[in-house]
Structures are given as structure tokens and as C-alpha cells.
Amino acid sequence: MSRVIDKESVWSILEDVHDPEIPAISVVELGVIQGVELAGDRVRVELTPTFAGCPALHVMKREIQERVSALGAGDVEVVIVLSPPWTTDRITPAGREKLKAFGLAPAPIHAGDVEAALLEPATCPYCGSQDTVLKNGFGPTACRSIHFCNGCWQPFEAFKPI
Amino acid sequence: MSEPLEALAEYVLAMADDELILSHRDSEWTGHAPILEEDIAFTNIALDEMGHAAVWYTIRAELLGAEPEAYSDRLVFQRSAEDYRCTPLVELPNGDWAFSMLRQYLFDIGEKVRLEGLLSSGHTPIAHAAAKLRPEEAYHERHTRAWVLRLGQGTPESRGRMQAALDGLWSFAPGLFALDPSAEPASQVGLVPDAGRLRQRWEDEVKMTLNEAGLTIPEGVAPVTDGRRKHTEHLAGLLTELQSVARADPIAAW
Numbered sequence: 001m002s003r004v005i006d007k008e009s010v011w012s013i014l015e016d017v018h019d020p021e022i023p024a025i026s027v028v029e030l031g032v033i034q035g036v037e038l039a040g041d042r043v044r045v046e047l048t049p050t051f052a053g054c055p056a057l058h059v060m061k062r063e064i065q066e067r068v069s070a071l072g073a074g075d076v077e078v079v080i081v082l083s084p085p086w087t088t089d090r091i092t093p094a095g096r097e098k099l100k101a102f103g104l105a106p107a108p109i110h111a112g113d114v115e116a117a118l119l120e121p122a123t124c125p126y127c128g129s130q131d132t133v134l135k136n137g138f139g140p141t142a143c144r145s146i147h148f149c150n151g152c153w154q155p156f157e158a159f160k161p162i
Numbered sequence: 163m164s165e166p167l168e169a170l171a172e173y174v175l176a177m178a179d180d181e182l183i184l185s186h187r188d189s190e191w192t193g194h195a196p197i198l199e200e201d202i203a204f205t206n207i208a209l210d211e212m213g214h215a216a217v218w219y220t221i222r223a224e225l226l227g228a229e230p231e232a233y234s235d236r237l238v239f240q241r242s243a244e245d246y247r248c249t250p251l252v253e254l255p256n257g258d259w260a261f262s263m264l265r266q267y268l269f270d271i272g273e274k275v276r277l278e279g280l281l282s283s284g285h286t287p288i289a290h291a292a293a294k295l296r297p298e299e300a301y302h303e304r305h306t307r308a309w310v311l312r313l314g315q316g317t318p319e320s321r322g323r324m325q326a327a328l329d330g331l332w333s334f335a336p337g338l339f340a341l342d343p344s345a346e347p348a349s350q351v352g353l354v355p356d357a358g359r360l361r362q363r364w365e366d367e368v369k370m371t372l373n374e375a376g377l378t379i380p381e382g383v384a385p386v387t388d389g390r391r392k393h394t395e396h397l398a399g400l401l402t403e404l405q406s407v408a409r410a411d412p413i414a415a416w
Binding site (some may be wrong): 049051052053054055082083084085086087114115118135136137138139140142146160162 | 199202203205206207209210211212213214216217287290291293294295297298300301304305
């Protein structure tokens with residue numbers, strides 16, 4: 001049975017949906033929700049990929065579909081959009097703090113200049129040192145790189161600036 | 163559908179097929195690269211290129227009014243070699259690691275100049291896709307260019323292997339810019355950038371890197387630019403593997 005739902009309840013339920021590859025933060029904190037539209041009991045959610053080849057996208061799409069349907073929406077449409085392109089700048093301040101606690105260094109805010117951001121050393125999420133080196137521009141998922149901290153001698157992963 | 167849009171759908175198919183087939187070749191390095199870091203790198207590059215292929219197949223589906231997901235699967239898993247529009251560069255077997263790395267570099271610069279040209283495409287979804295994919299290529303380029311330089315400037319063996327790779331690849335690389343005749347009308351109306359200009363920009367950039375790497379660019383080799391319908395014998399074998407599971411059970415739900 002469908003009932004009237006509001007935008008706030010949709011955004012709130014989206015706070016419970018996670019990228020399975022980065023479970024520390026929600027899809028809202030990750031900044032991959034481009035918009036939520038309501039028309040009566042019909043809901044349309046716009047979802048955008050971090051990297052185009054992200055294999056987790058369809059898992060997130062399905063979960064959003066299920067969660068929003070469970071709110072009582074009559075018809076839920078989750079569409080994949082590419083514009084404006086997602087950037088790491090869209091990760092919320094709270095999301096960035098959670099990433100650090102998870103051991104994943106957030107990308108520097110770069111305002112579009114990815115090439116410059118690539119040259120900056122990542123900040124170690126464990127000790128805060130910037131005396132770090134890039135070990136591999138490619139990591140366990142499309143959106144992560146591998147680094148080493150000379151300050152605390154820990155290897156760590158970082159979110160690739162994009 | 164108008165003739166330019168039909169031609170655009172053909173252009174997009176060629177881009178998608180190039181990305182898909184190279185992605186498959188790259189994925190063959192998974193578990194076999196010389197060191198773990200490079201295993202991870204090639205696997206990621208393969209994943210990125212497959213993602214790019216999926217974006218282009220989706221745009222083609224939308225141009226043709228087809229349901230994107232089912233249509234993309236059908237194109238990838240149920241087409242035979244003669245209906246693919248990829249260029250021979252991406253079909254060639256991996257060879258040694260220098261060969262694969264140089265091929266990926268030549269492709270990456272080609273993709274970069276193409277995406278930069280497509281940013282101003284008159285077909286908005288293509289311009290949006292180009293804006294999405296362009297930053298991802300920065301990671302590939304940085305990686306593959308560094309290895310071309312390192313191997314070219316390295317030991318006599320690494321230099322020899324990189325030079326042999328260049329000798330084997332140079333005639334095939336310009337095929338990246340070859341247009342199938344069915345795609346040409348898209349270029350005439352500005353939906354896609356002029357192929358000759360892209361090729362020139364690509365050549366200027368890769369020659370700088372190859373020179374810096376100390377490699378000798380082969381002279382007097384005729385470029386292979388008629389390969390989008392005349393495939394090498396390697397494509398059929400690649401597709402046999404790529405499609406084997408899907409063909410074993412065509413109606414399976416994944």
C-alpha cells in the first residue's frame with residue numbers, strides 16, 4: 001500500500017545506504033545522490049558514479065530502490081546520471097572525518113584541478129603527517145590509492161582526488 | 163533517426179568496442195603481472211576502460227531507443243567478430259609487459275585527446291560523458307607514461323623490449339582515429355571532432371614522450387587504418403573467451 005512521503009524521509013533513509021566498498025560513510029555523505037524528486041507517491045532519485053567503472057553502483061542502486069520502496073512509495077525510479085560529474089570535493093565534512101577514522105585519507109579539496117591534487121602528498125589518516133609517499137596510484141578499488149607514512153611507518157589508503 | 167545521429171551511434175559503438183576489447187586484454191594481466199603493484203594497476207585500468215565502454219554502450223542504446231542494460235549485454239556477449247567495430251591495435255595479443263604498457267599509453271593519449279574534443283560535442287549526453295571520463299584518464303596516463311620512460315631509459319634489455327614494442331605497435335596506433343565510413347556523417351556536422359586533427363594532437367604528444375624515452379620512432383611504415391571491419395585473426399579467439407559463459411547459458415539471470 002502506498003502512502004504520502006516527503007523528501008526529508010527519503011533523504012533520511014538514504015543516510016542508511018552505503019557504498020559496499022566504503023561502508024564507513026553513507027551515499028549522502030559520499031555525495032553521489034544528485035537529487036530527490038517527489039510527485040505524489042512517486043519518487044525519483046538521481047545517483048551518480050564515483051568512477052565510471054564502479055562495480056558497486058548497481059548494488060547501491062538496488063538498495064536505494066528497496067529502501068525507498070519500503071518507505072511506502074508507489075513507484076521508485078533510481079536513475080544513473082553523469083552530469084555534473086562527481087568529484088571528491090563532494091564528500092561532506094562529516095564524511096571526510098569518518099573516512100579518516102576508517103583509515104582512508106580523504107582527497108584534498110581541489111576545485112577541479114585534479115592534476116595539481118595528484119602532486120600533493122596525502123595526509124596520513126593515523127598520525128596526520130604529510131611526510132608520505134605514493135606507493136601505487138591504483139588500489140583495491142577504482143577510487144583508492146596506496147601510500148606509506150614516513151611519520152608513523154604505516155601503509156594506508158587514500159581516496160583518489162577526482 | 164536522422165543520418166548524423168545514426169552515424170553518431172556508429173561512432174559511439176567504435177569507441178565502446180575499442181574500450182571493451184582493450185579492457186579484456188588488460189584483464190588478462192590479472193594474476194600475471196611482473197609485480198603485485200602492477201597486477202593491481204592493470205586490473206584497475208581494465209576496470210576503468212570497461213566502465214567507459216559501458217558508458218558508451220548506454221549512450222548508443224539511448225540513441226537507438228533501446229533499454230540500456232539488456233542492450234549492452236546483447237552487444238557484448240552475442241555479437242560475432244565481424245560485427246565488432248574495434249581497431250586492430252586493441253585486438254593484438256598482450257605480448258610482453260613492455261608491449262602491453264606501450265599499447266596502453268598510446269591508447270590513453272588517444273582517449274584523452276578524443277575526450278577533450280568531445281567536451282564540445284553537439285550531442286549533450288556525449289559532452290557530459292566526456293567530462294565524466296576525462297579526469298579518470300589522468301591516472302592512466304601518469305602511470306603508463308612513467309613506465310614508457312622508465313623502461314626506455316632503463317637497462318639495455320628494458321630499452322630493447324620497449325623498442326621492439328614500438329616497432330610492433332606503431333603502424334597499428336593511428337587506427338584509433340580511423341572512422342568507419344558509417345560514422346563519417348557525424349564528423350561532418352560537428353557532433354564529433356575531426357579525426358585528422360585528433361590524430362595530429364595525439365602524434366605530437368606521443369612523439370615527445372617516445373623521444374624522451376630514447377626510443378626510435380619507426381619511419382616509412384604504412385598505418386593500418388582500415389581495420390574496423392577487417393579484424394585481425396586475434397579478435398575471434400578473444401571473443402570466444404569473453405563470451406563463453408554467456409553463450410553457455412544465454413537465458414541465465416545474473
